[in-house]
Amino acid sequence: MLSIADELESGLKALQVPATHLQQNLLLEYIQLLKKWNRTYNLVADASDQVLLYRHLLDSIAIAPYVNAHSVLDVGSGGGFPGVPLAILKPSTQFTLLDSNGKKARFLFQVKASLGLANIDVQNCRIEHYESDSQIDIVTCRAFSSLPDILQKISPLLSENSHLLAMKGQFPEAEIKDIGPDFEVARVYRLKVPGSASEQPDENKEVERHLIDIIPHRGFIG
Numbered sequence: 232m233l234s235i236a237d238e239l240e241s242g243l244k245a246l247q248v249p250a251t252h253l254q255q256n257l258l259l260e261y262i263q264l265l266k267k268w269n270r271t272y273n274l275v276a277d278a279s280d281q282v283l284l285y286r287h288l289l290d291s292i293a294i295a296p297y298v299n300a301h302s303v304l305d306v307g308s309g310g311g312f313p314g315v316p317l318a319i320l321k322p323s324t325q326f327t328l329l330d331s332n333g334k335k336a337r338f339l340f341q342v343k344a345s346l347g348l349a350n351i352d353v354q355n356c357r358i359e360h361y362e363s364d365s366q367i368d369i370v371t372c373r374a375f376s377s378l379p380d381i382l383q384k385i386s387p388l389l390s391e392n393s394h395l396l397a398m399k400g401q402f403p404e405a406e407i408k409d410i411g412p413d414f415e416v417a418r419v420y421r422l423k424v425p426g427s428a429s430e431q432p433d434e435n436k437e438v439e440r441h442l443i444d445i446i447p448h449r450g451f452i453g
Contacts, residue, residue: 327353
């Protein structure tokens with residue numbers, strides 16, 4: 232039986248996402264922090280190693296190839312997905328993790344301190360009340376809200392060159408039709424996230440996910 236470290240390494244290879252030995256250790260430490268604080272902060276419904284690794288960590292890491300920017304705002308970060316795994320893998324990118332839940336924000340502060348992630352800034356507030364003093368290149372969100380609702384809330388923070396990278400399960404056809412005239416879908420990426428061999432007998436079976444890349448129309452003023 233593979234250790235959780237071996238499963239992480241295998242998952243990273245399947246996703247073709249490079250990670251140093253130090254980064255892999257930080258990802259494993261993050262899993263342990265989630266397990267330790269989950270009962271107190273109610274971060275995830277199931278804090279078993281397999282679920283944390285496959286359903287949350289590798290699911291978040293699957294979008295790493297598309298997060299290429301100087302600054303990223305992770306909206307509704309919760310237990311830190313996808314912001315924390317991405318911050319570990321992309322130390323030169325500045326991540327702002329935003330969540331309105333006080334307990335979850337306190338956990339994110341704990342993660343930042345424990346893992347020494349200098350490229351993370353934690354903000355405990357609602358997206359409607361958040362103000363940025365610098366340009367946001369990319370906004371990420373995972374299971375946060377519908378696309379029209381997300382765009383309405385983050386619109387004041389966006390510039391003409393900003394991107395929303397929204398993680399979705401099934402292709403959100405109806406939501407895309409309702410995003411409004413100020414935005415357009417630049418690309419849709421089909422993500423294949425490695426599944427847990429212990430939960431899925433077919434080790435080649437993967438969980439399909441979608442990443443929706445939305446951009447403002449030219450001349451957009453947030």
